Every structure is written in C-alpha cells, then in structure tokens.
Amino acid sequence: MVDIVQFKRYSEAVLRKFVREYLLALGDRFDEVDFNVNAVIYGAMRWIPAQGQGLEKLLRHTRQIKEGGIKPGVTMTYLKERPATALLDANKGSGFVAATMAMQKSIEKAKRTGIACVLVRNSNHYGTSGYYANMAAEAGMIGIAFTNAGPEMAPWGAKTGVLGTNPWGIAVPRKNDFNIILDMALTMSGQGMIRLAYREGRSVPITWAMTKEGKPSTDPAELLDGLQLPIGEFKGSGLSFMTDVISGVLSGSKFGRDTFTDLQDLGVGHTLIALDPSAYMEPAEFESRLAQFVDQVKQAQPIQPDGEILLPGELEHRRMQERLEQGIPVDLETLERLHELCIENGIPFSL
Ligand SMILES: NC(=O)c1ccc[n+]([C@@H]2O[C@H](COP(=O)([O-])OP(=O)(O)OC[C@H]3O[C@@H](n4cnc5c(N)ncnc54)[C@H](O)[C@@H]3O)[C@@H](O)[C@H]2O)c1
The missing domain is CATH 3.30.60.50 (Hypothetical oxidoreductase yiak; domain 3)
Structure with missing residues (x-):
C-alpha cells in the first residue's frame, strides 16, 4: 500500500520540551538529558524526517533501552588518558551522551596540545556525525567525528554484511557565516x-x-x-573498513559483523577529533584563506546555467533556517508511535 508521508510542524521549543520529558521518564539523568536532547533536535532540524535522523530516533532509542542495549543514566569511565588522547568506556550508555562527552574532552585537550583524539567503546547509536564535529567548530576548531555501525554493507565484491554505513562528520568554523559541515554515510543510502x-x-x-x-x-x-x-565503489568500502579499524578495533569496541548484533550488548565505537587551527597559523589568517577557498568553489562555473554550487552542509543549513521559522516537521507515523509509547510508559504526550 502506498503511503505518502505526511508531517506536522512544531517549534524547536515545543519539541525540545517533549523530548526532554520523554527521556527523563525513560531514565535519563538530569545532568545528561540535554546531551541527548541536543543531538536529537540537531538531527530533526537538518535532515529529512522519516528517514531516520528526525524524532524517529526516539523510537529506536526506546526500543534499545527496553531490550537492554542502552542503559540510560549509567556512569561512563575514562580507561586511558594521555595529553592528546583518551579512551572512554560508555558502559552501554547513550551514544549521544558518550560522543558529546568525548568531543568535549577532545576540545579541552586540543586547546593545550593542538590536536586531540578521543575514542569511545561500548557505546550505542550516536545519530549524526556532523553534530559532534560541529561542537569543535563552535569552539573555533576543526572537528572530525566518525563511528562504526551495524553490518549493513558487504566488503567490495562480497555479499555478506560485514561493514557499516560508518558516517563521517568534518566541520570547519567560520566567524561570519555558517560552519561548513560535511556529514555523510559511507554508503549511497x-x-x-x-x-x-x-x-x-x-x-x-x-x-x-x-x-x-x-x-x-x-x-x-x-x-x-x-x-x-558503498560510495565510490571499492573506495567507500575501504573507507568504511578503515573507519572501523579506528572506531571499533582500536577503541576495544565491537567491530565488523558483531556491532549491533547482540541486542543487549551493541558495542558501538566512536572517534572524536578536535584540531586547533591556531597550532598552525593565526586564526584570522586561516579565516581569510578559507574565505578565498570558499570563493573559488562558489565561483566555479555551474554545468547547468541556473545551477548553484553548494558547500558541504549548505543545504542542511538552509533547511535549519527554514525550520526555525516554519517549525520542524515530524511525520505522522512517528507521532502515532510516540503517542503509543507515551501511553505504554505513562509519559504525558504533549505533541
Ligand atoms: N550514526 C549512524 O550510524 C549513521 C549512519 C548513517 C548516516 N548517519 C547520519 O545520517 C545523516 C545523513 O547522511 P547522508 O549520507 O544520507 O547525507 P547526504 O547524502 O544527504 O549528504 C551528505 C553530505 O553531502 C552534502 N551535499 C548534499 N548535496 C550536496 C550538493 N548538491 N552539493 C554539495 N554538497 C552536498 C551535504 O551537505 C552533506 O554534508 C548524517 O547526519 C549522518 O551522520 C548516521
């Protein structure tokens, strides 16, 4: 049966309030609930609803809490630390919380060391890579975030799922314009x-x-x-492999076929890197050189006469501006399922 997806729009404030109350009722701690809320709302602001990055994230999150794969409110612990590196054990807690904590740590360290890389083990789905990369950009740094994921892709030439969609986020700060954010899975879809x-x-x-x-x-x-x-045939397959070498194998998390396989032990691993431009040149010089580079890209001649050349993240930035004015769309099926979950868990449904 064909079902053309329909949406209802809500202001950011209304959605934030609902998501916050919903997650608190499911066991989030007061001091970490906003890490989850911010990551969920960021996805809903920038991506197409009903494709997985909008409020439908809550459905998956709830299911994984019920199955025992996510333990809300758990204490996460640093297992290893050096001046520019750290290893965080998320202890099966929320991926949104673990990746936020790890990027905060990376930023803090990179202020002293110029670059820092924090790995996370025993985590969960963390949503959009661009969110964590942009945390570094908001702090004036270049951010890189990537994660492993379930085995939805076969290695190039095979038909056994071993590799993940393993998305990358790379964000570059700009003072006078939106941060440039490349945020992409390593699969076509x-x-x-x-x-x-x-x-x-x-x-x-x-x-x-x-x-x-x-x-x-x-x-x-x-x-x-x-x-x-994969994107780019064997090249995307290779990138996904290498992403899992760092996020999965090196972090001590699960990797390849085993990530997301045991519902009570999902074992996702993340990589969060912050790079301080001032370790290489004055931030103003970087800003000016970046502006020149952006101009070159923007002035490239479009193939179509009315074509426009976009920067990474520009489409999503425009979507976000539009949604700040018009409201954030949530698809009706997701709303219905959230309503049911609220009834099931005794949570007031305010949407
Ligand atoms: N956590 C996970 O397991 C997981 C897995 C897969 C994807 N994701 C997330 O899903 C989201 C969507 O990923 P996706 O790969 O479908 O994104 P996408 O293919 O829609 O966009 C990828 C990138 O290409 C840029 N882009 C798109 N059209 C462009 C154009 N015409 N010109 C220039 N740049 C353009 C976008 O700005 C974006 O940075 C991301 O946030 C990603 O992190 C998460």
Missing part, C-alpha cells in the same frame, strides 16, 4: 531511505543497494533486507 521509498511506492536508484543474494535492484521491497552499496 541507508535502511531509513529505502524504507521511506517503500512506504511511498517509489523505486530507488540502482546504485543504492543490492539484494541479500548480491543482485542489483531498484525495487525497495527487494532491498529492505538487502545490503547497502
């Missing part, structure tokens, strides 16, 4: 995008995914249990 196409009765590009038998297909029904295809 994701399960959320395929599910949405299925709901809406649309076919998907042949480059997005293959069936579990390793056959190309544009029919989302055949791809719901299929395998994602």
Whole structure:
C-alpha cells in the first residue's frame, strides 16, 4: 500500500520540551538529558524526517533501552588518558551522551596540545556525525567525528554484511557565516531511505543497494533486507573498513559483523577529533584563506546555467533556517508511535 508521508510542524521549543520529558521518564539523568536532547533536535532540524535522523530516533532509542542495549543514566569511565588522547568506556550508555562527552574532552585537550583524539567503546547509536564535529567548530576548531555501525554493507565484491554505513562528520568554523559541515554515510543510502521509498511506492536508484543474494535492484521491497552499496565503489568500502579499524578495533569496541548484533550488548565505537587551527597559523589568517577557498568553489562555473554550487552542509543549513521559522516537521507515523509509547510508559504526550 502506498503511503505518502505526511508531517506536522512544531517549534524547536515545543519539541525540545517533549523530548526532554520523554527521556527523563525513560531514565535519563538530569545532568545528561540535554546531551541527548541536543543531538536529537540537531538531527530533526537538518535532515529529512522519516528517514531516520528526525524524532524517529526516539523510537529506536526506546526500543534499545527496553531490550537492554542502552542503559540510560549509567556512569561512563575514562580507561586511558594521555595529553592528546583518551579512551572512554560508555558502559552501554547513550551514544549521544558518550560522543558529546568525548568531543568535549577532545576540545579541552586540543586547546593545550593542538590536536586531540578521543575514542569511545561500548557505546550505542550516536545519530549524526556532523553534530559532534560541529561542537569543535563552535569552539573555533576543526572537528572530525566518525563511528562504526551495524553490518549493513558487504566488503567490495562480497555479499555478506560485514561493514557499516560508518558516517563521517568534518566541520570547519567560520566567524561570519555558517560552519561548513560535511556529514555523510559511507554508503549511497541507508535502511531509513529505502524504507521511506517503500512506504511511498517509489523505486530507488540502482546504485543504492543490492539484494541479500548480491543482485542489483531498484525495487525497495527487494532491498529492505538487502545490503547497502558503498560510495565510490571499492573506495567507500575501504573507507568504511578503515573507519572501523579506528572506531571499533582500536577503541576495544565491537567491530565488523558483531556491532549491533547482540541486542543487549551493541558495542558501538566512536572517534572524536578536535584540531586547533591556531597550532598552525593565526586564526584570522586561516579565516581569510578559507574565505578565498570558499570563493573559488562558489565561483566555479555551474554545468547547468541556473545551477548553484553548494558547500558541504549548505543545504542542511538552509533547511535549519527554514525550520526555525516554519517549525520542524515530524511525520505522522512517528507521532502515532510516540503517542503509543507515551501511553505504554505513562509519559504525558504533549505533541
Ligand atoms: N550514526 C549512524 O550510524 C549513521 C549512519 C548513517 C548516516 N548517519 C547520519 O545520517 C545523516 C545523513 O547522511 P547522508 O549520507 O544520507 O547525507 P547526504 O547524502 O544527504 O549528504 C551528505 C553530505 O553531502 C552534502 N551535499 C548534499 N548535496 C550536496 C550538493 N548538491 N552539493 C554539495 N554538497 C552536498 C551535504 O551537505 C552533506 O554534508 C548524517 O547526519 C549522518 O551522520 C548516521
């Protein structure tokens, strides 16, 4: 049955209040609830709702709490520390909280050392990589964040899911304009995008995914249990492998086929890097050189006469501006399911 997704819009303040109350009722601590809220709202502000990065995050988060994969309010502990590095054990706590704490630590360290890299083990889904990269940009630094994820992709040439979508966020600060944020999975698509196409009765590009038998297909029904295809063919597959070497293998977390496999021990690993431009040149000089580079990119001749050249994150920045004015869309199916969950858990449903 074709179901064209419909939305209702809410102000940021209304959504924040709901998400905060909802997560507190599920066991979040007062001192960390806003780490979760900020990450969820950031995704809802910038990405297309019903594809996985909007308020639907709460559905997955709730399910994983119930299954025992996420333990809200747990104490996270630093296992190792050097001047420019640290290793955080998230102890199965929220990925949003763990990655926020780890990036805060990276920023703090990079102020002294110029660069810092904090790894996280035993964590969970952390949402959008760009959010954590942008935390560093907000502090005047270049931020890099990446994570491993469930085995939704086969290594190049194979048909066994081993690698993850393993998204990267790289954010660059600007004083007088929006921070430039590249935020992307290493796969062409994701399960959320395929599910949405299925709901809406649309076919998907042949480059997005293959069936579990390793056959190309544009029919989302055949791809719901299929395998994602990498960006840039074997190059994306290689990037995903290397991402997991650092976020999974080196952090001491799970990796490859084992991430997200045991519902009570999801074992996600993250990498959070902060790089202080002032370790290399005066921030003003960096700013001015960056502006020149941006001008070159913006002035590149478009292939289409009315085409526009966009910076990484520019589309999402515009979406965010529009949503600050018009409200943040939440799809009706997600609202309905959240309503049910609120009833089930005795939480007031205020949307
Ligand atoms: N935590 C996880 O396990 C997980 C897994 C996959 C994705 N994600 C998140 O999902 C979100 C969506 O990822 P995605 O890969 O679908 O994003 P996407 O493909 O929509 O965009 C990727 C990047 O390309 C840029 N871009 C898009 N169109 C452009 C254009 N015309 N010109 C220039 N730049 C352009 C965007 O600004 C963005 O930085 C991200 O926040 C990502 O971190 C999370």
